Amino acid sequence: MRVKYNTDTQLFFQIGDPLDQGCAAYLHNAMYEFANLNAVCMPAVVKKGELGKFIEAAKTLDAKGFDITMPHKTDILDYLDECDPASEAFRCVNHVNIVNGRLVGKGLDGEGMALSIKNELADTLRGRNVLMIGAGAVSGPIAASLCEYGIGSVTVVNRTVEKAQYIADTLARLYGVDCSYGPLENDFLCAVAPEITLAVQCTSLGSGHGRDFDSLEFVSRFPQGCVAADVLYPMTTFLGAAKKRGMPTIDGRGMLFQQQLAMMEFHFGVKLPDEALLEAEEAVEIAIAMRSVRNRRMEKNKRYGSHD
Ligand SMILES: NC(=O)c1ccc[n+]([C@@H]2O[C@H](COP(=O)([O-])OP(=O)(O)OC[C@H]3O[C@@H](n4cnc5c(N)ncnc54)[C@H](OP(=O)(O)O)[C@@H]3O)[C@@H](O)[C@H]2O)c1
Numbered sequence: 001m002r003v004k005y006n007t008d009t010q011l012f013f014q015i016g017d018p019l020d021q022g023c024a025a026y027l028h029n030a031m032y033e034f035a036n037l038n039a040v041c042m043p044a045v046v047k048k049g050e051l052g053k054f055i056e057a058a059k060t061l062d063a064k065g066f067d068i069t070m071p072h073k074t075d076i077l078d079y080l081d082e083c084d085p086a087s088e089a090f091r092c093v094n095h096v097n098i099v100n101g102r103l104v105g106k107g108l109d110g111e112g113m114a115l116s117i118k119n120e121l122a123d124t125l126r127g128r129n130v131l132m133i134g135a136g137a138v139s140g141p142i143a144a145s146l147c148e149y150g151i152g153s154v155t156v157v158n159r160t161v162e163k164a165q166y167i168a169d170t171l172a173r174l175y176g177v178d179c180s181y182g183p184l185e186n187d188f189l190c191a192v193a194p195e196i197t198l199a200v201q202c203t204s205l206g207s208g209h210g211r212d213f214d215s216l217e218f219v220s221r222f223p224q225g226c227v228a229a230d231v232l233y234p235m236t237t238f239l240g241a242a243k244k245r246g247m248p249t250i251d252g253r254g255m256l257f258q259q260q261l262a263m264m265e266f267h268f269g270v271k272l273p274d275e276a277l278l279e280a281e282e283a284v285e286i287a288i289a290m291r292s293v294r295n296r297r298m299e300k301n302k303r304y305g306s307h308d
Contacts, residue, residue, distance in 0.1 A: 010039035011061060012267070015046040015054060016069035020294070023287030024067050030283035031260050034276045037268060041067065051075055058098060065097040065267050073107075073137065080105040089170045090140035095266055109255070110141030111262040114149055116254030117198070117229050119274075126150040131196045133184065133238070134203035135163035138231055142200060143167060147175040155192050156181045159203075189218035196222055199242075201230040206237035216241040231255060257281065 014025040028041040046054045048071045058066060068076055074091045077083065080103045087093045087107035097104045118125055128151045132143050135158035143154050154171055156179070158164035164181035172179040182188040184203070193199075199222065206212045219228070219241040228242030233251035242249050257280045264270045 004038060005040060006038070008038055010037065011063045012039060012041040013054075013058060013063060013066040014041055014043045014069070015066055015072065017045050017047050017071060019043050019045050019069070021291060022069060023284050023291075024069065026283040026287040026290075027256075027260055027280050028067065028263065030279045031264050031272065031276060034279045035264060035268070035270050035272060037270075039064070039268075046072065048072070048075070051079060055079055055103070059101060063098060065095065067263070068094045068096065076105060079103055085174055086110070086141060086144035089174060090137070090144065090167075092137050092141055095263060097267060106266055107141045108259050108262045108266065109138045110143070110145035112257075112259030113138070113142045113200070113229070113231065113252075113255040114145035115258035115262065117146070117200070117227070117250055118149060119258065120248070120250045120254065121227060124150075125198070127152040128197040129153045129195050130155070131189075131192065131199040132156045132164075132167070133189075133199065133201045134158055134205075135160065135167050136202060136204075139200075139202040140167040140170065142202060142231075143171055144174065146198075146200075147171055147177050151177065151198070153178040153180075155179070155196070157184045157189060157192075159184045186215040186217055190221050193218045193221035194223055196226055198227045198229070201228070201232070201236065201238045204232070206230075207232045208236075212237055219245060219247075222247065256284075 012028065016022065025041045025043040032039040051072055073094055076093050076096065077088065077091055082102065082104040083093060084106055087105060092107045093105035095106050095108050125146060130146055130151050132139050132154060135156055154168065154177055156164040156167045161181065161183050168179035168181040171177055204210065216237060227248045228239060229250040230236045230239050231252040233253045239249045239251060257277045260280050261272050261276065264272050
């Protein structure tokens with residue numbers, strides 16, 4: 001890589017704690033490089049409760065913005081001067097621009113998934129009856145972005161039903177879309193499934209590394225042409241069941257990559273072509289390889305007591 005950083009370099013940070021297993025800074029830097037921007041994104045560990053100190057430091061350094069991961073995605077809302085209504089309602093922001101000392105925030109998780117689904121579907125999202133499975137941090141923002149593409153209705157199901165109700169009520173208020181909610185239970189899911197034309201799995205269930213659905217019988221009740229999407233990747237039990245039934249499936253990789261295009265537009269007003277996503281894929285491979293080298297070195301150091 002050519003050395004290009006100087007006093008004109010636009011400085012961005014990726015903040016969170018922990019950060020050592022993340023790959024966002026690799027992805028962002030690959031996108032800056034692709035767009036030929038004089039910009040750099042530096043990962044910085046910022047502990048819970050230290051957001052205020054970080055923001056002062058970022059302003060002092062004339063940083064242009066930052067990308068936020070756990071545990072700050074909700075706490076950042078207390079520091080923002082401006083935020084879009086959906087991110088504010090769902091208390092989830094993962095990108096901030098610093099403009100003349102003012103903090104402008106936006107959540108892009110939802111846009112990433114909505115773009116990924118839109119790109120994969122040959123036809124439009126307009127009028128689809130959407131089932132959101134799960135009501136955690138990413139579910140509301142994804143449903144909100146899908147509403148912006150003109151879906152017809154949303155049903156939200158969750159183990160904790162009050163959270164599903166909050167998302168349904170908020171979407172109805174913000175977008176005037178037809179919304180309902182219910183429990184994440186097979187009987188309820190089987191009852192609503194025949195009307196669904198897009199199902200988006202947003203829980204942490206079924207990745208093969210933890211808890212799974214009690215039953216996936218409801219997948220067999222989806223109608224012909226229904227599409228199944230999942231925030232997890234590469235394969236989940238939900239996507240496996242949908243595939244077995246012959247449904248088109250979309251895993252969570254696209255959500256991660258498409259978010260990079262939304263990120264470039266938010267921070268720089270630059271619209272990148274889809275070819276940029278090949279760079280994003282390469283950046284993730286590099287991040288994973290470097291992470292595994294680092295993990296091996298740390299393991300060795302722990303075993304032999306070296307600290308280099
Ligand atoms: N592809 C991407 O780019 C991308 C980006 C962000 C996140 N993700 C993934 O998306 C997933 C969800 O993220 P999040 O931030 O929304 O997490 P979150 O806020 O912790 O929400 C977790 C969701 O899973 C449900 N859940 C967890 N354990 C359950 C169980 N045993 N039985 C039933 N439901 C259960 C929760 O239900 P309750 O509300 O009842 O607890 C909630 O709906 C994570 O696995 C994350 O890795 C992917």
